[in-house]
Amino acid sequence: MLLIILALAVGFIFGSWRKLPQAVASRAGSIMRLGLVVLLFAMGVSIGSDPQVIGALSRLGVQAVGMAVISTAGSALLAHLVERLFIERGEDVES
Amino acid sequence: MTRSVVIALGSGIIIGYLGILPEWFLDNLDLLIQVALFALVAGVGMGLARNRGAWQAIRALGWPVLLLPLTGLAGGTAAALLFAPLFGLSPVQGITVASAFGWYSLAGVLVTDLAGPALGITAFLSNIMREIFAFLGAETLYRRLGGWAAVAAGGATSMDTTLVVLNQISAGKLSALGLVSGFIHTLCVPLLIPFWARFLG
Structure with a gap:
């Protein structure tokens, strides 16, 4: 739970940074889509291998x-x- | 999106079950999950900072936003009370198991401690399943019934793993609701499980 709040805070501060390159902001969606697939796969392996x-x-x-x-x-x-x-x-x- | 969830999770479960992955990968699996979750939740946080509309759902509602986690908690509890006997559990056993609202790591430990390993394993397993169903059902629930159903289905996981899915399917619209609802669930779970476990025979 602490880790989640920390992650949110880090992301929020990074997102509030006005000079954040547009390239990063506009690709955030597709990067997260890919990241979510990695997370779900890893969670699946964790369940299947237990x-x-x-x-x-x-x-x-x-x-x-x-x-x-x-x-x-x-x-x-x-x-x-x-x-x-x-x-x-x-x-x-x-x- | 639902298709990506099914393929990623399903292939993970099958590949994990077949045991064809190298040892070093399995050893570092928890680290990979933690890092990926951290990065993704940070991404949600970034969206909350940049997308002014993200808070609209909550600002427009005001305090009745609390009805979302409260109905999620009440609905899950009522359903467990009514239908647990169909699956070989007493109503109180059912409520105890359901009161984890998807927080399976806590459910496994806490229910085992309070009610013994048999119910503990059921609590652990059924809450893993709940998380999986929340992932799989999120998009359909959102499109067919609306945001509240999708967020409530995630229970306590709507503030971490399911949050990432909710964020993706709604282009950020459900992130703030998911955080509020998941957070309230997360506060209630460690109180609800011991409360109901006291009534176990």
């Missing part, structure tokens, strides 16, 4: 996947419902 995770998945897979699906769906649906009912529709038009 014998404890794979072993437990074969025993408890249905339970784990089931609980993940319902808790994710429950969070998403209630948040969506409240956004729909109570939050002005105006600002969400662009999505």
